[in-house]
Amino acid sequence: MKKICYIVAMEAEARPFIEAYNIRLVPDFFAPLPCQLYEAEVNGSWLYVVLNGRQHEMDLVGCEPACVATQVAIQRLHPDLVVSSGTCGGFKMKGANIADVYIGNGAIFHDRRVSGDDEWNVQGLGNYPVWEGSAELADKLGLKMGKVTTGSSLDMQPIDRDIILEHGGELKDMEGAAVGFVCQLYGVPVLYVKAVTDLCDGGESTYEEFSRNLKAASETLRQVNEQIISELLR
Numbered sequence: 001m002k003k004i005c006y007i008v009a010m011e012a013e014a015r016p017f018i019e020a021y022n023i024r025l026v027p028d029f030f031a032p033l034p035c036q037l038y039e040a041e042v043n044g045s046w047l048y049v050v051l052n053g054r055q056h057e058m059d060l061v062g063c064e065p066a067c068v069a070t071q072v073a074i075q076r077l078h079p080d081l082v083v084s085s086g087t088c089g090g091f092k093m094k095g096a097n098i099a100d101v102y103i104g105n106g107a108i109f110h111d112r113r114v115s116g117d118d119e120w121n122v123q124g125l126g127n128y129p130v131w132e133g134s135a136e137l138a139d140k141l142g143l144k145m146g147k148v149t150t151g152s153s154l155d156m157q158p159i160d161r162d163i164i165l166e167h168g169g170e171l172k173d174m175e176g177a178a179v180g181f182v183c184q185l186y187g188v189p190v191l192y193v194k195a196v197t198d199l200c201d202g203g204e205s206t207y208e209e210f211s212r213n214l215k216a217a218s219e220t221l222r223q224v225n226e227q228i229i230s231e232l233l234r
């Protein structure tokens with residue numbers, strides 16, 4: 001029996017997908033942690049969705065909640081595959097459009113800088129591997145691929161931009177590499193599925209663009225995730 005575990009930061013990103021599969025909440029499964037487990041049986045396999053959870057009436061976005069959620073999900077659920085699914089910023093100059101869905105072909109951190117320390121900088125960058133079936137899946141579903149680049153902020157400072165471009169980053173988010181870090185420690189493969197809510201080089205306020213497009217991007221994310229589930233859990 002296969003087990004696939006989605007790790008998702010925002011309820012709005014997961015809600016259309018949860019509803020499509022009628023995935024049920026398992027209350028307090030991870031208590032006292034804020035993470036929330038949803039589960040469903042699909043074609044004799046387990047489909048899990050773990051949300052980072054909420055604090056101060058807000059979804060917990062960012063690397064720390066993503067690490068906690070991934071860690072506890074792997075330890076308690078033993079998934080065969082983790083899927084880091086959510087929204088991201090894209091780059092117009094690299095051909096991204098709002099609501100495009102990408103499959104990740106690598107994951108780095110872009111805002112961890114310790115100047116003068118080359119070894120730490122290698123560790124800081126991360127460069128985590130993705131599930132080996134990612135390219136074949138992207139090809140089959142006709143999806144673009146791009147490198148996930150993760151930091152702790154929604155905005156993009158000039159130094160972030162330089163590091164992102166220097167290392168070929170394309171999909172700017174706040175959780176991907178953190179999920180990849182934990183998956184690498186456990187040797188669990190990770191697939192990235194990312195929908196574009198905003199264009200980092202589009203000249204608009206990121207927060208406004210993100211807020212305006214969150215619903216549409218979460219909807220294309222649902223469509224692609226349904227295709228992925230029917231490929232992976234036949």
Ligand code: SAH
Nearest residue numbers: 009061087088089153154172173174175197
């Ligand atoms: N206060 C906001 C927080 C959203 S943070 C709210 O609750 O509505 C943005 C989320 O979307 C993060 O989980 C991040 O992974 C993703 N994201 C979308 N566009 C991004 C961008 N341009 N840069 C970084 N993260 C982005």
